[in-house]
Structure formats: C-alpha cells, structure tokens
Amino acid sequence: MNATSTHPSNTRADIAVGMESSCRLPLLVLFISALSWLLLATLFGLIASLKFHMPQFLADCPNLTYGRVVAAQTDCALYGFALQAGIAFVTWLFVRMGRTPVASPLVLTIAASFYNFAVTIGIVGVLSGDSTGFQGFEMPQYAAWTMWISFIVMAIVAVLTYSNRDEQNTYPAQWFGFSALFWFAWICATALLLLLFKPVRGVVQSSVHWWYVHNLHSIVLGFVGLSSIFYFIPKLIGRPLFSRQLALFAFWTLALFGSFGGIPNGAPLPAWIPAMSTVGIVMTIIPVVAIVMNLWNTVRGQHQRLDSTWPLKFTYVGLMFWVIASVQLIVGAFPTVSYLTDFTWFTVAQKNLWVYGFFALTMFGAMYHLIPRITGLEPSAKLVSAHFWLTFVGILLSYISLLVGGIAQGYLLNDAHNSFLQVLSAELVGIRVSTLGDLLLVLGTIAGLLNIVLLAVRAASRELKIVNA
Amino acid sequence: MSPNETQQQRRDTEPTVGYSSVPLWLIVFLGLVFYWGVMYVDKNGGGFNARVYAPYNNYTEVDDAQPKSGDQMVLIKGKKVYDATCSLCHQPNGLGDPSKAPPLAGSEWVLAPKPDRIIRIVLDGFQGPVTVKGQEYNLAMASWKTTFKDDEIAAVLSYVRNNFDNKASMVKPEQVTEIRAKTKDRTAAWTSAELQAVPDR
Amino acid sequence: MNFGPFVFIGVFCTMVISWLTFVFGPQVQIGGLQQSSTVPNGDVYPVYRTGAQKHGAELYRANNCAACHTQQVRPANLGPDLMRNWGARNRYSVAEDYLYNYPVMLGTQRVGPDLANAGARLDERTILLKLYYPRHPQLRAQNSVMPPYPFLFKKQKITHGRSPDALPLDNIESGFQVVPTEDAQDLAAYVASLRQTSYIFEVPPPPAEKPVTMHSTSATPASNTPAAK
Numbered sequence: 001m002n003a004t005s006t007h008p009s010n011t012r013a014d015i016a017v018g019m020e021s022s023c024r025l026p027l028l029v030l031f032i033s034a035l036s037w038l039l040l041a042t043l044f045g046l047i048a049s050l051k052f053h054m055p056q057f058l059a060d061c062p063n064l065t066y067g068r069v070v071a072a073q074t075d076c077a078l079y080g081f082a083l084q085a086g087i088a089f090v091t092w093l094f095v096r097m098g099r100t101p102v103a104s105p106l107v108l109t110i111a112a113s114f115y116n117f118a119v120t121i122g123i124v125g126v127l128s129g130d131s132t133g134f135q136g137f138e139m140p141q142y143a144a145w146t147m148w149i150s151f152i153v154m155a156i157v158a159v160l161t162y163s164n165r166d167e168q169n170t171y172p173a174q175w176f177g178f179s180a181l182f183w184f185a186w187i188c189a190t191a192l193l194l195l196l197f198k199p200v201r202g203v204v205q206s207s208v209h210w211w212y213v214h215n216l217h218s219i220v221l222g223f224v225g226l227s228s229i230f231y232f233i234p235k236l237i238g239r240p241l242f243s244r245q246l247a248l249f250a251f252w253t254l255a256l257f258g259s260f261g262g263i264p265n266g267a268p269l270p271a272w273i274p275a276m277s278t279v280g281i282v283m284t285i286i287p288v289v290a291i292v293m294n295l296w297n298t299v300r301g302q303h304q305r306l307d308s309t310w311p312l313k314f315t316y317v318g319l320m321f322w323v324i325a326s327v328q329l330i331v332g333a334f335p336t337v338s339y340l341t342d343f344t345w346f347t348v349a350q351k352n353l354w355v356y357g358f359f360a361l362t363m364f365g366a367m368y369h370l371i372p373r374i375t376g377l378e379p380s381a382k383l384v385s386a387h388f389w390l391t392f393v394g395i396l397l398s399y400i401s402l403l404v405g406g407i408a409q410g411y412l413l414n415d416a417h418n419s420f421l422q423v424l425s426a427e428l429v430g431i432r433v434s435t436l437g438d439l440l441l442v443l444g445t446i447a448g449l450l451n452i453v454l455l456a457v458r459a460a461s462r463e464l465k466i467v468n469a
Numbered sequence: 470m471s472p473n474e475t476q477q478q479r480r481d482t483e484p485t486v487g488y489s490s491v492p493l494w495l496i497v498f499l500g501l502v503f504y505w506g507v508m509y510v511d512k513n514g515g516g517f518n519a520r521v522y523a524p525y526n527n528y529t530e531v532d533d534a535q536p537k538s539g540d541q542m543v544l545i546k547g548k549k550v551y552d553a554t555c556s557l558c559h560q561p562n563g564l565g566d567p568s569k570a571p572p573l574a575g576s577e578w579v580l581a582p583k584p585d586r587i588i589r590i591v592l593d594g595f596q597g598p599v600t601v602k603g604q605e606y607n608l609a610m611a612s613w614k615t616t617f618k619d620d621e622i623a624a625v626l627s628y629v630r631n632n633f634d635n636k637a638s639m640v641k642p643e644q645v646t647e648i649r650a651k652t653k654d655r656t657a658a659w660t661s662a663e664l665q666a667v668p669d670r
Numbered sequence: 671m672n673f674g675p676f677v678f679i680g681v682f683c684t685m686v687i688s689w690l691t692f693v694f695g696p697q698v699q700i701g702g703l704q705q706s707s708t709v710p711n712g713d714v715y716p717v718y719r720t721g722a723q724k725h726g727a728e729l730y731r732a733n734n735c736a737a738c739h740t741q742q743v744r745p746a747n748l749g750p751d752l753m754r755n756w757g758a759r760n761r762y763s764v765a766e767d768y769l770y771n772y773p774v775m776l777g778t779q780r781v782g783p784d785l786a787n788a789g790a791r792l793d794e795r796t797i798l799l800k801l802y803y804p805r806h807p808q809l810r811a812q813n814s815v816m817p818p819y820p821f822l823f824k825k826q827k828i829t830h831g832r833s834p835d836a837l838p839l840d841n842i843e844s845g846f847q848v849v850p851t852e853d854a855q856d857l858a859a860y861v862a863s864l865r866q867t868s869y870i871f872e873v874p875p876p877p878a879e880k881p882v883t884m885h886s887t888s889a890t891p892a893s894n895t896p897a898a899k
Contacts, residue, residue, distance in 0.1 A: 052815050055804070059817045066817045067734030097483060129732035133773035138734070170677070171484060179681045186685060190693060195773070202703055203765045204696045205774045211692035234484035243489040253499070255681060259688035266744030266751075268763035268776070270699060271515030271523045276691055278513075279506040286499045290491070297489075335513075339749055343740055343780040413780075414750045420783050421813055428815065519699035520872050522764050524747045534874045536710050 022101035023092060024374045026108035028456050030088035031367055033116050035449040037080025038360065040123075042442040044073035049435040052428060063127040071126045071138040077355050078136060078216065079147060080119045083184065084112070085363040086224040087151070090177035091158045092370050093231060097174055098165025103157045111153035118146035134195055134205075136213040141196045148188050155181040172247040173231035179255065180223035187215045203268055210277075214262025217354055218284075218329075222258065225322060225362040226291070232315045232365060234298050237305050242297035246290050254287035261329075265338045281333040288326045295319065310384050314365030317392060321357035325350055328403075340414055345406030345427060349399050356441060357395040364391070364448060371452065375459045383451035387444050394440030401437065405430020540627075540639060547628025550621050555629075558610075563633035570608060571601035574633035581669035584626055584640045588648045589667065591622050594658035612658065619645040700765050708868040709875065715868045716769050719860070726860025729853055731773060738816070740777035741786045741864065751784060758790035758865065764872045782816055789865035797858040798850050799837055808838065822854035 048069045051057050058064040095102050102108060122143030125131070130140040139147065158181055162174065191212040194200050200208060234241040241247060260280020267274050299306060306316045328350045332341050341347065364387065372378055409427040412418045515521030518528045525531045537545065552561065558570035565572035573579050578587060578601060594612035598605060613622070623642040630637035708715050719727065730736070743757035752760055763786055768774045788797075799806050802823050804816035823837070828847050835855075836847035850858070869875045 051817060055815050055817045060820055062733075062819075062821045065733055065819065067737040068732075070737045071734045131732060131734055133731035133734075133736065133775050135734075135736065135778060171486065173484070175677055178677060182678065182681060183685060186689075190689065194693065194697075199772055200697055200701055202700065202769045202771065203774055203776075204701045205772070206768075206776050207696040208693050209774075211688070215688070231484060234486075235482075240485040240487045242487050243491070244486040245488065245491050247486070249491045249495075252680070252684070255684045256687065259685060260691065263692070264778070266523065266742070266748035266762075268522075268742050268765055268767060269696065270517075270519050270765070271513060271521050271525070272510065272517045273692065273696060274523070275510050275514040279509050280688075282509075283502050283506055286495070286502060289498070290495060293492075293495075335748055342744075342749065343778060345779075348779065409780075413754065416750070416753045420754070421811055424781075424815065425813055428813075522745070522762075522872050524745050531872065531874070534877070535871065536875055538710075 019099060019101040020092065020095055020370070020374045021376075023095055023105055023108070024459070026102070026105050026112055027088050027092055027370070027374060028452075028459070029109055029112050030084045031371065032449070032452055032456060033112065034081045034084040034088065034363075035445065035452060037076045037084070037119065039442070039445045039449055041073050041076035041081060042356075042438065042445050044069050044076060046435070046438045046442050048073060049431070049438045052431045053435065062129070068127050068129070068131065071131050071135070072123050074136055075119070075126060075138050076123060079122070079139065080116075082221055082355060082359055082363075083151065084115065085360075085367070086180065086221065087154050087158065089228060089363060089366045089370070090181060090224060091154070091161060092366075092374070093173060093177050093227065094158055094162040094165065096370075097171060097231075098162060098167065100161060100164040100166060103160035103164065108154055108157045111150045111157070115147060115150035115154065118143050118150055122147065132196060134191075134209045136216065137191055137195065137209065141192075144188075144192055144196065148185075148192060151188070152185055155185055171231070172241065172244070172251065173227045175248075175251055176223040176227035176230065179251075180220050180227065183215065183223070184220045187212050187220070206267065207263065207269055207273060210262040210264075210267075214277075215259055217351065218258045218261065219255070221355065221359045222254070222322070225318060225359045226254075228362040228366045229295070229315055229319045229322070232311060232369065233295055233306075233319070236309065236312045236315075236369075237299055237302050239298050239302060242294045246294045250287040250290035250294065253290065254284060257281075257283040258287065261333070264342045265333075265335045266342065278333045278335070278338075282330055284326060285330055288323060288330075292323060310381075310388065311365040311369035314361045314368065314388060318358050318361035318365060321353055321361065321395075325353040325358055328353075340410030341406060344409040344413075345402040345430060346410065347406070349402035349406055352402065353395065353399045356391075357399065360395075361391065364388075367452070371455065375455065377455050377458055377462075379451045379455050383447045387448040387451065390440045390444030390447060392444075394437045394444055396437070397440065398434040398437030401430040401433035403430075405434075543624045543639065544628050544631060546621070547624035547626070548632070550617065550625040551628055551632075554613075554616075555625065563629070563635075565601075567606070568608075570610065571599065571604070571606045573629050574635065576601050579629055580635060580637050582638070583669050584630070584638075584644065585648060586664045586667050586669045587626055587629075588622065588640070588645055589652060589659055589664065591617075591626065592645075592649055592652060593655050595660070596658040597660040597662075599661040609658070614649065619643075619649065703765060703769055705769065706766055706870045706872075708870055710869075713868070715870055716766060718770055719863060722856045722859040723863045724860075725853075726856040726858070726863075727771070729857040730860060731775060733819070735785075736775040736777035736779075738777075738779060738781035739783070739785045740780055741784065742776045743784060743786045743866065754783075755791075756784040756787060758787040758867045759869070760876055761866060761869065761873055763866055764870070766870055766872065767866045782814075785861060785864055786866050787864065789862045790867060792862065794855075794858040794862045797861050798835075798854055801854055801857065802837055802848060802850075803839065806839075819854070822857065823848050823850050 047058065047064065048066060051059075051066050051069075062068075091102060091108065094100075119139070122139030125140040125143055126138045131138040132140060132144075137144070159178070162178060191208060194208045195205055195212075199205060230241065230247065257280045261277050263269065263274045263277035265274045265278060306312050331337055332346060332350065368379065368384055405427040408430065409423055412423040412426050512526070513523065515523070515525060516527045521528055521531055525534070559565055559573050560570075563572060563574040581587070590610065592612065592614040595610040598607045600606075617625075620642040622645045623640045626640040629635065630640065705714050705716065707713065741763075743762045744751045745762040746752045751757055752762065757763075767786070768776075796809070800809055800816070801819045804814045804818055805812055825842065825846055825848050828845055832847055833849050835849045837849070839848055842848060
C-alpha cells in the first residue's frame with residue numbers, strides 16, 4: 001500500500017529545513033520559556049519538599065507558605081512548561097510533516113509572549129493569595145483568560161499550518177497533536193466559564209474541576225507526548241510504524257475512555273459519577289495495550305538502536321513512563337485499591353511521573369531533535385547527557401519514594417489503631433527521600449535550559465554576524 | 470555516551486506506516502472490559518439517580534433507609550404479620566373469600582370507632598353466623614392469643630384498620646393487654662350475639 | 671483523502687460524550703440543588719456562612735490549605751474515613767454539604783487530617799494555637815509537619831493586662847503576648863464551622879438497632895487518636 005513519500009533529493013530536504021527554520025524564533029522562544037518555567041516549577045517543588053524536613057522553612061513569608069508554593073509549582077509545570085512545550089512541538093510537527101512553513105511566525109511569537117506574560121502574572125497572583133482554590137487551575141481569572149486567549153491564537157496558527165500541508169494523508173502523530181490542541185481549548189474554556197466566570201453550584205464545581213484536570217493530564221499532555229512518541233520512534237529507528245489501523249484504534253479508544261475519569265471513588269457526588277469515571281479509567285487498558293503492541297512490533301529486533309541517539313533515548317524512556325503511569329492510574333481506580341490509595345502520595349506520585357517523567361522526557365527528546373534542525377547548531381552533548389541522567393534518576397527517585405510512602409500511608413491509615421501522627425511518620429520517610437529526587441530534577445532542568453540558551457545565543461550571534469557581514 | 474544525531478540523520482525520511490489489522494483478541498478483550506464496565510456501572514451506579522450515593526444501590530434502598538415515624542413502624546410490623554398469617558384466609562387484598570373468611574376492606578366490624586370487638590376476635594377466635602357488609606357468613610376463625618403478643622396483635626389490627634382503603638384509629642398494645650386480662654379465662658370462640666354486647670363506640 | 675474534517679468531527683463527538691457525562695449531566699441533576707430538610711427534625715440544611723466564616727473560607731483558599739487537607743468523608747465501603755472518626759455521627763459527605771461553598775475545596779491529599787467535621791472535633795482556640803505553633807505541647811502533635819502561619823498573628827507588648835485572646839505560649843519573652851489578627855480569627859471561625867452532622871434524605875441515619883456514635887466536642891484536638899475500643 002502507499003507509504004508516505006520519501007525525500008529523494010537533497011534540495012527537497014534543504015527546502016524542508018528552510019521551511020522549518022521559518023519557525024526558529026517562535027519555537028526558541030517557546031522552548032526557552034517552557035524550560036524556564038520548568039526550572040521554576042522544580043525549584044518550587046524543591047522548596048515544598050524541604051518544608052517537610054523543616055516546616056518553619058520560609059514559613060514567615062506569606063507568599064511562600066507550603067500551600068501557595070505547591071499551587072505555584074503545579075501551575076508553572078502545567079501552564080508554564082507543559083502547554084508551551086506542547087504547542088511548540090505540535091506546531092513544528094505540522095510544519096515538518098506538512099512540508100509547509102508555519103502560518104505566521106510573527107503572530108506565534110507575539111502570542112507566546114502574551115502567554116508568558118499571562119502565566120507570569122498568574123503565578124504572582126497565586127503567590128499573593130489570589131489562587132482560585134481549584135488545584136491544577138489556580139491562576140486567577142485575569143491571568144487565566146489571557147493565557148487561554150494566547151493559547152487559542154497559537155493553536156490557530158498551528159491549525160492553519162496543518163491545513164496548509166502538502167500531503168492529505170495524515171499520520172497518527174498528527175491526529176494526536178491536532179486533537180490535543182482542540183481538547184485543551186475546550187476543556188479550559190469549560191473550566192473558565194463554569195468554575196471562574198459563572199460558577200456552577202456546589203459539588204458540580206468539583207465534577208467539572210476533576211474532569212478538567214484529568215483531561216488536561218491524560219488527554220492534552222498525553223496526546224502531545226504520544227504524538228512525539230509515534231513520530232520519533234518509527235522515524236528515528238528507520239522502521240515503519242507497525243500498524244496504522246492499530247494506531248487508529250488506540251487513538252479512538254483512548255480519546256473515548258481516557259476522557260472519562262478523575263473523580264475519586266467516594267466523592268460527595270451521586271454514585272453514578274465516580275462509577276463512570278472508574279469504568280472509563282479501567283477501560284484505558286485497551287489503548288495502552290494497543291499502543292505498546294504497536295510500538296513493540298515497530299522496534300522488534302532493533303532495541304539497541306533506541307539508545308543510539310539522545311532524542312530516541314528520551315522518547316522511549318518517556319514512553320515507558322507513560323505505560324507505568326497509565327497502569328498505575330488504572331490500578332488505582334478500582335475501589336478496593338482506591339480505598340487505600342486515594343488522597344495519599346500514591347496519586348501525587350502518578351501525576352508527577354506523568355508530567356515530569358513521561359511528558360517532559362518526550363518533549364525533551366523532540367526538542368533535542370528539532371532545535372538543531374531549525375537552527376543548524378549542535379547543543380552540547382555533555383549537557384544533554386547531564387540533562388537526561390539527572391532528570392531520569394531524579395524523577396525515578398521521587399516517584400518510587402512517593403509511591404512507597406503513599407502505599408504505606410494508605411495501609412497504615414486503614415488501621416484505626418494507628419494514630420494519624422504515626423501514619424505521618426511512616427510516609428515522611430518517603431517524602432524526605434523524594435527531596436533528593438527534586439534536587440536532581442532542578443539540576444537536570446538547569447542543564448537543559450543552559451544548553452538551549454547557549455545554543456540560542458550562538459544562533460543569535462550568528463544572525464548578527466550575517467547581518468553585519 | 471549516545472551522541473547527538475548528525476544533520477544527515479535528521480534528514481531521515483518521515484515515518485511510514487504498516488497496515489496490519491487490529492488483532493481479534495484485542496477486540497474481544499475490549500468487549501470483555503466493556504462488559505465488565507457495564508456490570509460495574511449497573512452495580513455501583515445507583516441507577517443514575519441524583520439522590521443515590523454510595524453505598525446505596527438504588528433509590529428504593531435510600532427510601533427504605535429513611536427513619537420511619539412510630540406509626541409507620543407499627544404499620545410495617547402489622548403488614549408482616551398480616552401477610553404471613555391473616556392473608557391466607559382474609560386474602561392479601563382484604564376482600565375475603567366466601568369459603569374462608571369475610572372481607573376486612575370496608576367492614577363495619579373493622580371500622581368501628583373502638584377496636585374492642587376485633588381485639589376479642591383475634592384473641593379467642595370466632596364461630597357461628599355473622600353479617601359483614603350485608604352478607605351472611607358462617608365460618609370459623611382460630612384463636613391467636615397464644616401465637617401473638619399484644620404488640621403484634623395491636624400492630625396487625627392497626628394495619629387492617631388503615632389499609633385496604635380503611636381509615637380508622639391505630640390500636641395500642643395497652644388496649645390489647647387490657648382486654649386479654651379481662652378475658653383470660655375464656656376458652657370458647659366468640660359468637661356474633663356475644664360480641665353485640667361489647668360496646669364498640 | 672483529507673481526513674482532517676473527519677478527525678475533527680470525531681474528536682468533537684468523543685469529547686462531547688465525556689463533557690455530557692461529567693459537566694452537563696451533573697449540572698442538570700444537582701446544579702439546581704436547594705437546601706434540604708434534615709431527617710427527622712425537618713430543619714433547614716445547610717445554612718449560609720456568616721461574614722467571618724466566609725472571610726475565613728477566602729483565607730483557606732488563598733493559602734491553599736486544600737493542598738494538605740481534604741474536606742470529604744467517604745462512606746465506609748470506600749475508605750477508612752468513618753473508622754477514623756472523620757465523619758461525625760458516622761455520616762459521610764454528600765452534595766448538599768457543599769451547596770453554598772465557593773470554591774468547593776474538597777482537596778485531594780491528606781498530609782493532614784480531613785477537615786469536613788473539624789468543627790465537631792476542634793474549638794477555635796485549639797485551631798488558633800495550631801495555626802501559630804502546630805507542634806505546641808498542648809496539641810500533642812510533636813512531629814506534625816504543618817507549617818506555622820506566624821504572619822496571621824501579632825506579637826505585642828502586654829500593655830493593659832493580658833488579652834483574653836493571647837495564645838498560651840511558654841517560649842516568648844515576658845511582657846509580650848501573641849494575639850491572633852482578625853484574619854486568623856476568621857480562618858479559625860471558618861474551620862470551626864465545618865460540620866457535616868445533619869442527616870438528610872441522601873444520607874439517612876443508621877438504623878436504630880445499631881447505636882450511632884455521638885462525637886463530643888471534648889474529643890482530643892488535632893491528633894486524631896483512634897476510636898476508643
């Protein structure tokens with residue numbers, strides 16, 4: 001059957017690179033901003049973690065109490081880092097696969113600037129006490145609306161780029177990327193309207209809020225990460241993706257079942273709502289199996305090549321974290337398990353692995369592939385290595401310690417003979433070990449940010465040389 | 470360690486796709502998980518009712534769990550007794566059977582202001598001809614004074630007086646105790662003539 | 671063939687399903703909830719919060735107390751909450767309990783105990799002490815990791831005799847006292863108002879054969895010791 005056409009001539013490839021360099025400025029802005037926000041997020045995470053060693057650490061300053069720091073961390077990671085990196089990658093993907101320049105680099109850059117401005121005032125607002133009270137959506141209205149509108153503008157640029165593509169047949173990576181943009185626009189609009197602008201009554205807020213956060217993680221971030229995985233693994237290994245039909249099947253089942261979820265069992269909502277949520281989450285086992293099968297068969301026999309370059313390494317490790325985090329979510333949805341694990345560090349561990357493990361690593365893999373392509377410059381291999389290992393070990397340490405702490409917390413809480421403080425002592429061990437993981441994440445992010453900034457500086461000075469020459 | 474990609478590597482062709490079909494076992498697995506899902510929602514979904522929260526399974530359960538007033542509890546108890554014992558002759562609908570028992574629905578004996586006569590009937594039984602709602606009956610009813618306690622007799626009589634479209638006062642256990650004491654030496658079943666001497670209003 | 675529009679429509683329809691289930695459905699069913707009457711007394715429930723409590727809720731939100739504290743009690747088959755006496759009168763949480771809250775801060779993490787019935791367990795003085803000095807000996811929580819909130823309090827010289835609001839602290843210099851600001855008092859008033867003790871239709875009282883454990887307000891504050899055996 002027809003495969004996507006190859007590039008026989010160098011001229012075509014050079015034209016392709018030329019097209020991609022059209023988005024050089026906006027993508028550098030987006031990625032550098034994203035990495036900066038990630039650094040800030042990991043720093044906030046470290047501060048929050050340190051407070052478990054010394055609760056009075058920075059407690060005198062109202063802007064840095066634990067609650068506000070954690071809120072700021074979440075929003076920096078989700079809105080500062082994740083969505084910017086996501087839109088940068090998806091835009092580049094549409095440029096690359098569509099062999100068309102980005103629809104408007106200028107509009108994209110301006111929108112990205114507004115986006116960063118919005119997130120900045122949002123985080124300042126959160127630290128000042130203007131938090132909305134909805135975890136994962138704490139930025140106050142004045143910031144959140146601006147952020148959403150900037151995102152819409154960036155998404156429109158991406159969609160226009162997509163519709164300019166020269167190849168009508170689409171590849172799974174494009175379906176995932178496109179859907180993620182649309183999805184975020186909708187869920188965020190719903191959350192803005194029904195939680196902030198004209199709030200619904202009572203626990204309907206909780207249902208909307210939980211639905212929003214779950215879809216933001218599982219679908220928006222999930223689809224962007226999967227887009228990167230589906231694109232890079234077959235491409236960089238040099239093998240065709242095993243099955244388009246299987247990818248299509250996984251896409252629709254994940255879209256349908258993955259969007260159901262987020263409501264804890266036992267929530268103060270009529271029984272059918274948590275029940276539907278649990279069923280949806282459990283049914284995502286199907287797309288997980290389909291995707292694993294698809295990619296496993298793609299790389300079968302060529303596993304060693306997954307370690308051959310950094311982008312591949314970041315990507316396949318990200319994929320493994322996706323599988324682990326997805327399976328953990330599924331296991332935690334069953335009532336017998338959620339009896340113990342809900343409201344413990346178990347759920348925090350899963351979310352952290354999702355954002356800092358799966359999503360971040362897949363985005364870094366994409367970044368280390370596309371930034372040299374669009375700039376023509378090489379990042380420092382040593383810093384990439386440091387970035388990978390520090391992030392990998394850091395997230396693994398943080399994840400495992402919080403997971404174990406959370407499970408211990410759940411088991412001990414189950415026995416009424418254990419006072420709450422005894423339970424706290426047990427889980428504190430896990431939390432304190434995770435501080436080391438948080439520190440490694442900070443260092444890894446510094447390595448990544450430094451690398452890209454230095455590269456951007458070189459690119460900028462090269463531009464100046466060309467201008468002056 | 471792993472190097473960066475070369476520019477040549479980055480010019481690699483775009484990913485291509487193969488066209489293997491979705492394996493049948495995965496579809497079957499989807500079907501099985503979907504079936505599980507349907508069963509789960511059926512069991513734990515509370516019938517999609519807005520007023521049903523875990524651990525209740527449906528609206529009826531929540532409704533039944535509501536605390537009842539004293540009178541409601543008595544009527545529930547009385548119904549239990551009636552369904553197990555009296556309905557066999559007087560029928561579940563209280564309309565009686567010409568060969569077994571006269572009707573209770575609309576019966577002037579049941580609806581009398583004071584329950585003194587019907588308490589005696591339940592305690593010691595009934596025999597001989599009697600007119601109920603203009604119809605003649607000549608049947609026999611057993612004595613229940615040793616089978617049921619005072620509160621049970623009061624409950625079933627309250628139930629009979631407030632069911633089958635009947636509306637009359639509840640019967641209190643003390644009323645039954647009083648009459649049981651008065652008639653404790655009696656061994657024969659009541660007749661219509663004897664009961665006419667007992668005031669019922 | 672250009673699948674783009676089909677992908678879009680398909681994604682749209684798929685999203686609508688989850689939107690209908692978790693946004694539209696709940697809004698239709700319980701978005702218009704009104705106050706209900708308690709069972710069996712027929713009192714109105716829930717009641718609006720007063721000014722100080724409302725302001726306290728704002729402070730709870732601003733400081734993101736929900737980062738460590740939940741405010742939802744799960745039924746016995748779904749969590750050990752009732753076993754740990756977090757539900758006063760053995761009652762778990764339902765929608766009515768949050769009818770007038772904005773935002774509804776159910777929380778997702780229990781670094782600290784659940785607060786849905788904090789008002790049934792704690793009094794305002796205990797809460798104020800906990801906010802200033804969570805590891806105070808009186809609170810019997812020496813290894814608590816709750817952060818202190820000193821900025822909600824004022825340390826002042828004792829001028830006209832010791833204030834009745836002053837916190838019972840041993841380790842401040844003589845001649846000084848620590849008093850709560852109005853913010854602290856409002857936050858304490860809010861937490862002390864958290865109570866889900868009324869039975870309503872959706873959560874009727876347990877049957878009379880099983881005695882209901884009444885939770886007295888003199889219960890040990892903040893340390894959440896297990897139920898007496």
